[in-house]
Amino acid sequence: MTEPLVVFENVVKRFGNFEAVKQLNLNVHEGEFLALMGPSGCGKTTTLRMLAGLEEPSEGDIRLAGKSLVGVKPHERDTPMVWQSLALFPFLNARENVEFGLKMRGMDGVERKRKAFEWLERLGIGEFSERDVNSLSGGQRQRVALARALVTEPGILLLDEPLSALDANLVIRMQAVLTKLQRELGITFVYVTHSQSEAFAMADRVVIMSKGEISQIGTPRDIYRTPANRFVAEFVGRNNIFSGRVNKRGAIDTEAGTLHVDRKLPVGDFVSFVVAADLVAISLSKPKERNVIAAHLISEEFVGSMVTLFFEATGGTEIKVQAQERALEGILRTPGQLLYLSFNASSSHVLKY
Amino acid sequence: MKDDITTRWLLRIYTAVIFIFIFAPILASFVFSFNSDRFPTIPLGSFTWHWYVTAFSDSDVWSAAEVSILVALSSALLATAIGFSAAYTDHRYDFFGKKAFLVLALLPPTIPLVIFALATLGWLSIFGASGKVVSIIIAHTVLCVPFAMAVIRLRLNQMDPNLEPAAWNLGATEWMAMKSVVVPFTLPSIVAALCLTAAVSFDEFAVAWFVSGLNKTVPVIILEILTGNIDPQINAIGSVVFVVSISLVVIAQVLVMGRIKKPETV
Structure with missing residues (x-):
């Protein structure tokens, strides 16, 4: 039996005296859409950041495809992330933003340009490839951020509340874009959100976290019909x-x-x-x-x-x-x-x- | 309502008076630099380039200009490099004694120039580094670092804190992220810092006078000519210095202000 794609083993993360994540054990399977959900301060974002290498666990081990990630620098992992603030590079245009990851990997200019454009096309914003990112709409910028993360064809994509800045209409549209992409690419999505509707609409499995601990892991249906405890029942509403x-x-x-x-x-x-x-x-x-x-x-x-x-x-x-x-x-x-x-x-x- | 209008007009007049007070002497100097009369009196004589021609055919003035330009360029580059590092350290890291570090880094402009100059002279002479062009460069660098740091810090504060991690996340090492994200993002403020520190150095008299020895800068030679006699050459040199400095400061202002008005990210 092979190990799941991502394994968190007894992971603890402390900031000073505060335990943001307590004894976390979690498996993420290859090709699944996993949502980490919980109120703010529950440790979901810290968990995601540890997977990206932006925080080091205080204790325990995190493995990606069987290899321990402890001590591995962020740039040595292939765990691209879509940020809540999008974190697009404001001094680059849409295409140059998408090219960034390829450039860091040393791909030559022509190939880079072609690939970046291909991804912008795929996300339906090819016509804006030469535009300044600050002149794009929220939804278009969202797509640039997605293209930038996916252009290197990673095995896993991390998403940190990527839709929280969009209006309700656009959220529904982007949800459809995300689920379609995930199914087509067949790669693993780890999606952090505080929104129940986002998690339930897209995820194969939902992890409900509270105060640094997992309250329940299950399919959206499981969590809705058979909440494990009062916290989950109340949180789900x-x-x-x-x-x-x-x-x-x-x-x-x-x-x-x-x-x-x-x-x-x-x-x-x-x-x-x-x-x-x-x-x-x-x-x-x-x-x-x-x-x-x-x-x-x-x-x-x-x-x-x-x-x-x-x-x-x-x-x-x-x-x-x-x-x-x-x-x-x-x-x-x-x-x-x-x-x-x-x-x-x-x-x-x-x-x- | 009426009070409001009165107050507004009073403030306008007040502001205008202040600007006149500041710029009138400079304007006068500018006007007299083209005046054929030896003494700055009204009515004016005829228009002439004479004083400019005299000033710029003086080899002392030329060598002072060379020293000034060399010092301004070198100390601007050094101060901007150090100022950038200090600003980045402040932006990126949190450490014990950070407040003290910041206070210390921003301190030099608050010290009276004469005291600063004297202390620098004493300090440099211990190493046998006084009275050289490099002495002025060192002193001016110290003086300019806080300006460079302040300008670059302003820009770094506008940077999305996730921008650098986003670069690492996409496969950039810390150095690559510095080169391809932090520097491009802060570039306007780096250029502004270069202009501003060059202007500060180009204008500075007290420190240069103390530590320069025989290597006079432009402000030092102006004083030297002035102590001898009243010579309209001063007006000519002064006008050139003013135009150079104000251009640098205006470029810096445009670069810094232009970016602040425009909302970035998200």
Whole structure:
């Protein structure tokens, strides 16, 4: 069995007394799109910078294609990065920016120019190749940055929140560009972001980090449906979290009422479980389900064809419900309206802690 | 509102008065350098190139000009090189005693010139390096480094901190990154620093007078002619010095200011 492309083994990174990354163990497989996600200060960027050689780990080992990277200078690694600030060279035009990596490798001028232009063409900005990078739009500069990182045909590409400076429209377009590129090239992408939608839209696997540690690794679906703990459930959002004590009949007494999950739990334990917002049903009259909560509608949020409704149940529990606009036809949606929310016991997921 | 307008006009007049106060003597000197009368009096005599011709046929003036140019070029190059290194050190590294380092590096212009000149003379004579052209170069370099450093630091502060790491990340060694990223980025400020330090050196009198020995610079020879008698040659030489210095300073200003206004990166 061959080793994964990238291996982090017991990696610790300290800045003075502060442990930015604690005992990190992580494998990145060849050809996968991996997203490192978490709130700011969770250690995701430090992890990426260690892979690029911009920070040295305080302890542990990082291996790329079986070779240890400890002590290897940034310029000796083939780990190009797309920066949050893009870090384009302002005194060079678009093509010269892309040529930079090739020039450092000693490629001759004509070949260099041809290759750089080829990549700019591939990213759809060939016509701007001789333009000053400061005169390009955000999306065009983004493409120059991508071309500059990919022109040397690396086996891995690091991306540090590359889309955070773009407006929402452009983010969606660039996501499509990135996923298409990654699939066509078949190389590994390691993508750092604090945006759940970016990570979930593009990544094969998502690593959720918190306070320098990995909270969960899984496919976007795993993380959404079965969050490992309360932190992940809250961070991912769009989840309803219920907490309460297990009663004698195995049901859970929460502030919103007695609810059932599809697992046997020790009587008397205090547990939390999540129900994804899109798995909650709404009805005008009380349905014949085991898990029913009566709640008042507070507000709604409309994005595209999806509606998110915010309810308040007894005891002040806030409940989110996500549904297709057309599925809600015939249901009164004035604020203050009392409606019945229900979910299947099998839709619940009990949190470990 | 009315107060505002009054204040604005008062400030304008005040500024104009200050400029007149500063530039009137220089302008006068410029005008009299073309005046045929020996004494600077009004009404003026006729237009003449006579004083320029006299000044530039004097071999002492020519050798002073040679020394001045040699000193200005050498100390500008040295001061800019050292100033660049100091500014880069400040930009790139954090170390114990960095504040003290910065204060020390920026100190020379705050020392009264006469004291600085005297100290330099004493110090250089210990090594037997006083009274030579190289003595003026050393003294002027020390004097000019802070100016060069300040100008280059300004530009380095505008550089995206990720720019250099981005170069390493693309396969550049630290030296290659210096050559192909840091230097091109700071080039306008390097040229500005060269102009500014050359102007400072070209103009400087006190230090040059103390340490130069027999190698007179232009400002030193001006004083020498002036102590002898009132000679309109001074106006001619002075005008040339002024035009050279102000051109260098203006070039420096344009290079530095032009870049600050234009937003860079992101």
